[in-house]
Amino acid sequence: MLKIEDLRASVDGQEILSGLNLEVKAGEVHAIMGPNGSGKSTLAQVLAGREDYEIDGGSVQFEDEDLLELSPEERAQLGIFLAFQYPVEIPGVSNTYFLKAALNSVRKARGEQELDAMDFLKLVREKVKVVELDESLMKRPVNDGFSGGEKKRNEIFHMAVLEPRLAILDETDSGLDIDALRTVANGVNSLRSPDRAFVVITHYQRLLEYIVPDVVHVIVDGQIVRTGDKELALELESKGYGWLEQAGAA
Amino acid sequence: MEATTAPTMTKTPNVDTSESRIESYLDRYRELSDDTSRSPGRLAALRAEALDQFAGQGFPGRSEEEWRFTPLKPITHTSFAPAELDAEVDGAALRRYFYEGSCNLVCVNGVFRSDLSDPLEGGFELANLRGSLGGGGESASEWLVDRLGTLAVSERSPFVALNTALSVDAVALVLPRGVVAEKPVHVINVSTGDVDAVAHPRLLISAGENAQGAVIETYASLGGAKVFTNAVTEIECATSSVLRHYKVQRESLETAHMATMQVRIERAANFSSHSISHGGGLVRNDTNALLDGEGCVGTLNGLYVVAGKQHVDNHMFVEHKSPNTDSHELYKGILSDRSRAVFNGRIYVHKPAQKTDAKQSNRNLLLSEGAMVNSNPQLEIFADDVRCTHGSTIGQLDPDSLFYLRSRGMEEKAARSLLTYAFASEFVELVESDALRKDLQEFLFSRLEGGDIVRQAV
Structure with a gap:
C-alpha cells in the first residue's frame, strides 16, 4: 500500500530524513518509535504533504500514485489521514460542519455522492460513540477550548468519519491520561480492517500495549535503524534509545 | 487641543486646488440661509459658528498628525453638488437594506423620509428638523434643538463643522427614561443620483436614565455617482442606560465616507458600538467616546473588510474621565489586493479616573502582499492606578x-x-x-x- 524508498527531506538546509525506507501493507499496523528529533514527526508531515519540507530525494508510492506529486488535499482524497500531534484550533467554524465539508470533498473526489445533513448526522452519531466524545463538542468550533484529551479524541473521531485507507497517528498518546489513552486506542482498534493500514508514531511503548502493532521500527537520525515485532518496543522501554543511537552512528 | 483663534474668514494655507472647493461650500451656506426652518432657536448661531470654523480651518492637510495617513484627495479635489433633497427612490432597491424585526427608518441624501419608512414603534421617540418638528415627538423635537452640536463640536474636526453648517436635516431618536425598546431602530442612509454630490447626514440618539435599546445605522448607495457622505452621529447615554449601537458602511466604491461618532456615557451606563466597514473607496470613522460617570462601560468593536484600492481608517479616541470606568476595543481587519487600513487607537485617562480598565486590540489579516496597515496605539495616562492594555497584530x-x-x-x-x-x-x-x-x-x-x-x- 505504502512504499517509501530512500526518502531524503530537509528544512532550511538541514537534513532531517536521510534515506528512509518503509513498506506498509494493507491491514498492517506499524509503530514508529525513536528519540526526540529523530525525524518521526517530519515523516508524518511529509507523508501528509506539508510543503515546508524540501524533498531532496527518494520516492513515496501510495498504491499506484506518486505521493510526492500530490497536494495535501489530494492525498486526503486518496485516503491518507494524519492525526496531528498538535491539533489546530479553528474558532468560528463548527466541528460538525467542518467535518461535513471535509468528508464531502473526499467523497466528491472519489466519485461518491455527497452526504446530506440527515445522513451526515446519522454517521456522526454513530462514530461519536466510538471515541466517547461528548456530543456537545460537535457543535463547538473545531478544537476551540477543547482540553488536550478532547483534542486527541477529536482527531480519532475525524478519522472514524473520514474512514481513511492509511492513517498516520503522530504522537496521539502524548499528554493523555490512561483513560483517554484507552479510549483513543479503542477507537483505533475498532477501525482496524484488512484493507486499512496504520502508522503509529510514538515516543513511548505504553500506547502499544493497547494498539498492538504488527511491526515496530526504530528511527534514529532520519533513518530506520531497526525493525522487529512488538517485542522490540518492550526492549526499547527497558534499554532506552542509547544503544540504537550508537548503532545508527556506527 | 487646538489653538482657539477668533472666528474670522481668513484661511490658513491649504492644499492648492481645494481652495475653490471650499468656496462652493460657503456658497451653499448662503443658499441655505433663506431656509429659516432649518435652524430654529440656537441652531442659527451654531451653524454660523460652524461655518466660520470650517472656513478658517479648511480641509486638513497631510502634515497634520491626525490626518497623516488619510488621503483626502477624493474629497478635496472633487466638486460636489449638494445632493438632491426630495430624490425619487427605487423602493425595491431600498427594501433590500431593511431588517426584519427592526423599525426601519429611511434617510435619503441626509433627509428623513417618513414616506419610505416603517411606522415608528417599539419605544423610541423620533423627531427631525425638516418638515416634522411639529409632527414628531414633542420632547424629541425640543431635545434635538437643544442638543445638536453639543457633543460633536466643530472645533475638533472640520468635517463636523461642515456637517453642522450645512446639514439640511437632523434626526433625533430619543428613548425616554425607563423605557426598554421592543425592537431596534434601523436608520438607513442612502445616497442617490448620477451626479457627484455631497450629503451631511446628522443623527442624534439619547438613551434616558435606565432605558435600554438598540440603534443600527446603515450607509448604502442607490445611485452610481461619486458621492461624499459626511456623517455625524451624537449619542448620549444617561445614568444606568444600556444602548447597543451598530453601524454598517456599505456604500459604493465611488463613495468617500467621513463619519464622526461622538458618545457620552454617564454613570453606570453601558454603551456598545459595532462598526462594520466594507463599502466606500475612502472611509474614515472618527469614533470618540467620553466615559463621563463612575462605573460606566464603553465597548467599541469594529470589522473592516476591504479590497481593490479601498482605504479605511478608524480613528478611536476613548476618554476616561471618571473612576472605575471600563473601555474595550476590538477592531479586526481583513485586507486584500492593494487596500489600505489605518487604526489609530488613542486612550486618554484623566487624573481623577482611577481604577480605569482600558483594553484595546487591533488585529489585521493581510491576504495579499500589496495590502498595508498602519496600526498606532496612543496611550495618555494621567491617573496612577489604572490598567491599560493594548495590542496590535498584522499577519497572514x-x-x-x-x-x-x-x-x-x-x-x-x-x-x-x-x-x-x-x-x-x-x-x-x-x-x-x-x-x-x-x-x-x-x-x-x-x-x-x-x-x-x-x-x-x-
Missing part, C-alpha cells in the same frame, strides 16, 4: 491551520476562505442583532472564494 493566515484543513481534504481556496471567515467570526459572534449578524455573514460568504463551502461550515 496561519500555515499550520491551513495545512490542518487541507490534510482533511479541503481544497486550498476553501481552506483559506474558511480560515478568513474564522478570523472574522470573533467579531461576527459579538453582533447581537440576528438580522444584522446574518446579513454580515452573507456578505462574508459572498466575498470569500468558495463561500458556499464556508456557508455550510459555520
Whole structure:
C-alpha cells in the first residue's frame, strides 16, 4: 500500500530524513518509535504533504500514485489521514460542519455522492460513540477550548468519519491520561480492517500495549535503524534509545 | 487641543486646488440661509459658528498628525453638488437594506423620509428638523434643538463643522427614561443620483436614565455617482442606560465616507458600538467616546473588510474621565489586493479616573502582499492606578491551520476562505442583532472564494 524508498527531506538546509525506507501493507499496523528529533514527526508531515519540507530525494508510492506529486488535499482524497500531534484550533467554524465539508470533498473526489445533513448526522452519531466524545463538542468550533484529551479524541473521531485507507497517528498518546489513552486506542482498534493500514508514531511503548502493532521500527537520525515485532518496543522501554543511537552512528 | 483663534474668514494655507472647493461650500451656506426652518432657536448661531470654523480651518492637510495617513484627495479635489433633497427612490432597491424585526427608518441624501419608512414603534421617540418638528415627538423635537452640536463640536474636526453648517436635516431618536425598546431602530442612509454630490447626514440618539435599546445605522448607495457622505452621529447615554449601537458602511466604491461618532456615557451606563466597514473607496470613522460617570462601560468593536484600492481608517479616541470606568476595543481587519487600513487607537485617562480598565486590540489579516496597515496605539495616562492594555497584530493566515484543513481534504481556496471567515467570526459572534449578524455573514460568504463551502461550515 505504502512504499517509501530512500526518502531524503530537509528544512532550511538541514537534513532531517536521510534515506528512509518503509513498506506498509494493507491491514498492517506499524509503530514508529525513536528519540526526540529523530525525524518521526517530519515523516508524518511529509507523508501528509506539508510543503515546508524540501524533498531532496527518494520516492513515496501510495498504491499506484506518486505521493510526492500530490497536494495535501489530494492525498486526503486518496485516503491518507494524519492525526496531528498538535491539533489546530479553528474558532468560528463548527466541528460538525467542518467535518461535513471535509468528508464531502473526499467523497466528491472519489466519485461518491455527497452526504446530506440527515445522513451526515446519522454517521456522526454513530462514530461519536466510538471515541466517547461528548456530543456537545460537535457543535463547538473545531478544537476551540477543547482540553488536550478532547483534542486527541477529536482527531480519532475525524478519522472514524473520514474512514481513511492509511492513517498516520503522530504522537496521539502524548499528554493523555490512561483513560483517554484507552479510549483513543479503542477507537483505533475498532477501525482496524484488512484493507486499512496504520502508522503509529510514538515516543513511548505504553500506547502499544493497547494498539498492538504488527511491526515496530526504530528511527534514529532520519533513518530506520531497526525493525522487529512488538517485542522490540518492550526492549526499547527497558534499554532506552542509547544503544540504537550508537548503532545508527556506527 | 487646538489653538482657539477668533472666528474670522481668513484661511490658513491649504492644499492648492481645494481652495475653490471650499468656496462652493460657503456658497451653499448662503443658499441655505433663506431656509429659516432649518435652524430654529440656537441652531442659527451654531451653524454660523460652524461655518466660520470650517472656513478658517479648511480641509486638513497631510502634515497634520491626525490626518497623516488619510488621503483626502477624493474629497478635496472633487466638486460636489449638494445632493438632491426630495430624490425619487427605487423602493425595491431600498427594501433590500431593511431588517426584519427592526423599525426601519429611511434617510435619503441626509433627509428623513417618513414616506419610505416603517411606522415608528417599539419605544423610541423620533423627531427631525425638516418638515416634522411639529409632527414628531414633542420632547424629541425640543431635545434635538437643544442638543445638536453639543457633543460633536466643530472645533475638533472640520468635517463636523461642515456637517453642522450645512446639514439640511437632523434626526433625533430619543428613548425616554425607563423605557426598554421592543425592537431596534434601523436608520438607513442612502445616497442617490448620477451626479457627484455631497450629503451631511446628522443623527442624534439619547438613551434616558435606565432605558435600554438598540440603534443600527446603515450607509448604502442607490445611485452610481461619486458621492461624499459626511456623517455625524451624537449619542448620549444617561445614568444606568444600556444602548447597543451598530453601524454598517456599505456604500459604493465611488463613495468617500467621513463619519464622526461622538458618545457620552454617564454613570453606570453601558454603551456598545459595532462598526462594520466594507463599502466606500475612502472611509474614515472618527469614533470618540467620553466615559463621563463612575462605573460606566464603553465597548467599541469594529470589522473592516476591504479590497481593490479601498482605504479605511478608524480613528478611536476613548476618554476616561471618571473612576472605575471600563473601555474595550476590538477592531479586526481583513485586507486584500492593494487596500489600505489605518487604526489609530488613542486612550486618554484623566487624573481623577482611577481604577480605569482600558483594553484595546487591533488585529489585521493581510491576504495579499500589496495590502498595508498602519496600526498606532496612543496611550495618555494621567491617573496612577489604572490598567491599560493594548495590542496590535498584522499577519497572514496561519500555515499550520491551513495545512490542518487541507490534510482533511479541503481544497486550498476553501481552506483559506474558511480560515478568513474564522478570523472574522470573533467579531461576527459579538453582533447581537440576528438580522444584522446574518446579513454580515452573507456578505462574508459572498466575498470569500468558495463561500458556499464556508456557508455550510459555520
